[in-house]
Amino acid sequence: MQQPTPRPVPPPGSLRRAPVQQRSAQRLARILDACAHVLEESGYENLSTRSVAVRAGVPIGSVYRFFPNKRAMAEALARRNLNAYADRITARLTTPVHASSGWRRAMDVVIDEYLAMKRTVPGFALVEFTVPAPRAARQANYEVADRLLALFAGPLGLDTTDERLRTSFLVGVETADALLQLAFRTDPEGDPAIVAETKLLLRAYLARYLDGDGGDGDRDGGDAGEGEGQGGGDAVDAGEG
Secondary structure: OOOOOOOOOOOOOOOOOOOOOHHHHHHHHHHHHHHHHHHHHHOOOOOOHHHHHHHHOOOHHHHHHHOOOHHHHHHHHHHHHHHHHHHHHHHHHOOHHHHOOHHHHHHHHHHHHHHHHHHHOOOOOOOOOOOOOHHHHHHHHHHHHHHHHHHHHHHHOOOOOOHHHHHHHHHHHHHHHHHHHHHHHHOOOOOHHHHHHHHHHHHHHHHHHHOOOOOOHHHHHHHHOOOHHHHHHHHHHHHHO
16 A cells, blocks of 8 residues: 655744734735845845835834744745745636646646746745745645645546655656756746756656556657647747736
């Protein structure tokens, strides 16, 4: 019997107090927007609750009402990024063209929306789905993998309790993460050749789990290569949109 893939213990909630009224929610959003812009301009090391308060135009006490320190603030921003990423993918997959074109197209959407956020969302390059810390980064990829599996479970008829499938999504996320970091190291907009190869690699790997036979990858590897030109083109289109 296959043992479940161990998941790291999630970090405690970063918010001291969840907003109840709309005014508080708007102030929290303004603080997180300011946090993202300060990160973009100054980096994580120079991020501070005071600099965020100044940028947001709120008293520093308002920042401390929600966050005890800058790390908690960055964690909340990372959580917002992950929720926004899931929303963007869901919006793309609910259109008929994406819902009817299978999991390969869905995986292209996963990559394309990540690229679009990387290129356009303030602070995302420094705080994607986690704060800059190796242990936290490992936890974030577990969360991203489980979130993606949950998103695809309905449209693709996947079993979210299948541990082998959960592991395959985690391996896919870790692999894509490493390759896309490489793409942005070689090109500030994300090297399109590396992006295209990342898509092909994910298709070839996940085919053995998502094509329904759960095994032999030889036939699936050929299928994964179909439309590789389109996959590379999508990566470029995502940045232009």
